[in-house]
Amino acid sequence: MRRRILVSLFLSLCAVVSAEGKLDYSKRKEATKFTIEKNNEIERQLDFSNKKDFEEARKGFIATWPDNKILDENGNVVWNFESFDFLGVEDNKKSPDTVNPSLWRNAQLNQINGLFKVTDGIYQVRGFDLGNITFVRGDKGWIVIDMCTTVEVAKAGYELLKTHVADLPITGVIATHSHLDHFGGIKGVVSKEDVASGKVPFIAPDTFFEESVSENLIAGNAMGRRASYMYGSILPRDEKGTVDAGLGKAVSVGTNTILEPSKVVEKTGEKLTIDGIEFDFLMANGTEAPSEFMFYIPKYKAFCGAEVINRTLHNISTLRGAQTRDALKWSKSIDQAVQLYGDKSEVIFAPHYWPKWGQEDIKDMLEKHRDTYKFIHDQTLRLANQGQTPIEISEMVKLPDALNKEFFNRGYYGTVSHNTKAVYDKYFGAWWDGNPSNLYKLPPVEAAKNYVEFMGGETEVIEKAKGSYDKGEYRWVVEILNQVIFANPKNKEARELSADAMEQLGYQAESGPWRAYFLTGAQELRNGVVALPTPNPLSKDMINGLPTLNFLDYLAVRVNPEKANGLDLKINIKFTDLNEDYSVVLKNSVLNSYDKLQKNPNSEIILTRDTFNKMLLKETTFEKEIKNNNIKVTNPENVNKLVGTLDNFKFWFNIVEPNVQ
Template sequence: ISHHWSSGGRHFMGKGTSFGTVTLIAPTDVITGPVQTMRIDGVDIEFQLTPGTEAPAEMNLYFPQLRVLCAAENATHTLHNLLTLRGALVRDPKAWAFYLGQTLQRYGWRSDILIAQHHWPTWGRERIVEMLSDQRDMYEWLNDQTLRLINRGYTSLEIADRLKSLPEPLARKWYARDYYGSVNQNVRAIYQRYMGFYDGNPANLDPLPPLDTARRTIAWMGGVDAVLTKLRAAYAAGDYRWVAQIGNELVFVAPENVAARRLQANALEQLGYQSENATWRNIYLTGAQELRLGRSKVSITTASPDMVRTLTIPDFFDYTAVRLDGDKAAGKTFTLNWSFADINQRYAMTLRNSALTYQSDVLHARPSASIKLTKAVLDRISLHETTMAQALRDGSIQISGDATAVSSLFGMLDTFDPTFSIVTPPGTP
């Protein structure tokens, strides 16, 4: 059995990814029932599916012989993320609370030890019941109070400002603190889940992009030097959030201004010092580092060889579609048939209207070109162990029809630099 608990905390509880090999093992057995028991190496494990909580396919595990409950990332010693700040789909706090209630009812008084994917165990039935109850109440409160204020007309930022912390006595529990997730970002995540980006105010329906906004804002405030003087006074008064907000506009207008960058970095650093949340602190300090030293040159990759080989053909085609540069593809139309002999799969691909789509188990009747290869060859190309040109020369790829359609497709693909700027305008060193 292989179960990837999710990337929700796996790579981001600390300051970066593991220095070991990031890998993926394809599942050998699948848990399909709401509660399913299996014996593995003489150990009974009862799996409780909790879909849509911390991860789309999350599950808790109960070991009846040991009276041990593993709560995965559904109940850890912190308030978790409903929306990771690195970006993801918003998780469902209502489902999270519901399944914790089911876990409490089914396993609470049958467990002597509670473990999870991060942090330390909880010992003793009474403590376990209290923790599960508190964590259930925490996610339920966040969901319901956010929806209550939405229905009173408050916007995302206004709700986050009103719901500054969990209610007492929950706010004083160590396992409900904002060490990783936070009330602020989770409230805003819930708003996003139910309401989307638009808050009902037409002024926010089509605002100017950041660089245009910055130029006009700084000009209206008297120019770079005048704003810098005001920001220095605000910094001296300890108004760091305001300095960070307006300082960002100033840095966008004058990214080469060392004094502006240094003041903005100082404000972000102060906000980092004051943050109980480790993720927020690291984000603030990362921004300060970029302002002082330039963009990070550290590149992180998760594309290990076995990870690439585990990807399916649809995975590869979906990623290819994401890489397609719409401007380069404008006005171009062609169809490609792909046949993979080693896995007996075939696909009909279409480029049209700058969109790359495909269908499985079907081929175009009159394709622009047909490509015959194996999944193994595609993996080697993805891993840069060979090239398309070399594969054509040695015969491991065969193309019939218009070969330029294939080469032009790969010529339209964008490449991504993971070290893009975050607190300075795009393209800033």
């Protein structure tokens, strides 16, 4: 029993919640007359007759993957090209009533997939993942820029290139930033040995590796659950479900890898020559990612905008949850690109979306993209300085037509509405709007019960909500019925009506994540939370690269103070293969960690980091490694006391109804 408890100390990151259950989509409704009219307004507002984006998205097409699926070595589907066939791209299918026509247009554009020639010497594979993989011709081979999310997709892209352009070796690899969909497939194009030996240079921005392996660790469970909403992971791909992620089609599901760069770029203006090709770098840390750069390739007069420059308004605060980004810094980074390369670039490409050609069009796009982020930033602060609150500001800030009517500034991923709130959060903190009545509010359930009682009871509120629904006031219906649901989550009538209203909001949403959030909320209100199997998010490379202190910090957020009350423990941890020592101290119901040993410890754990990694990956067990004499523990009862204080996080926690503690 003691050994089993001790195992959880090392396997805590790998806890997977799963349950059997069948998702029921039979309760989905058609679009109402109000939703149809709302979507018709978008068609009248924007110039859907302009087909230039479709021409550019198809420009330079060479070939696509010969099969309808990309499979892993075990035959599992990594990417299914057919799952979005309902979009009818080649037939120019009109948007259905259940999808915002602007989002439908964006979804069709992102569905155009294959290998494309960007310009002489640059090729791109698009539509195989959320992002693209780009190949630049060097003197002796191919330089790869961003490797998509999975090994299988990156490998498929490289095979397509070798088959249809030139069968040459990989001579360099570049990751523009520290998000998984830009480096996860790296081992599909290059080996660890080739990078380590210097045969193939791997270039990334400063702090890339640290940010990549540490991102989302401490808050990862909540972020993961919210991401299931943001990307619609429980929704079907059809006209009433997922049509697009906003930034791309979807995320491929396969093998994630990472390697440590052989060279990091630290400052703007730094130049590197890779396989005979010069790259001029422009740092953009702290914009879309904590570690990010853009660059210019003089030989090809091509600029790579990383994920700073996109054909959509991006997120200043992402709905899945992340540290709020800096809209002002974002706009200034784009402005630097304009000043340094706006008059030089003849093509701009990026790891999402299709390229833009022509110096005049590129400069116009960059300036308007820059000004969109700057406008959102400046107007939020202008109104905040006049005393307006985040919700008020989000209703008041509207982009001017010169910015708003450009498709590349539309809110397919981020939105003006939630980005203004993010800017407010950056300066003031989003938890409070400055009104003392909101300083010490009741918790949601207690407040909801009082609201419902004051409004005459559940039946009265629902009847009034029905009247609002019949008027197309879906935002209000969702808001007011949320009180009934949190007061009494078993009220089926309230759940069904709120789900119907959320669904209509989803059908109206131009943002892919907003659509997914509303439709997922409707699904869970109608059917409850179905705890599906969740994959282990930790790849071998991520585990190997995870700093030990980061892992120990994660353990600290799992400490339940009531269980830890009165405990005073010091535990030393020795990794003999690395000759590294660590320790944790539990006192005052707080767990602190150190990269040194404590004097007079209560317990000591001696093992190798390799053994530690294998246990996290479930390749072995704690009991087996003790039996094999690979782990030594003194006074295990004290370690068990520490482990006994740790909470296990449930992945499928409630979002649209109360969580029962």
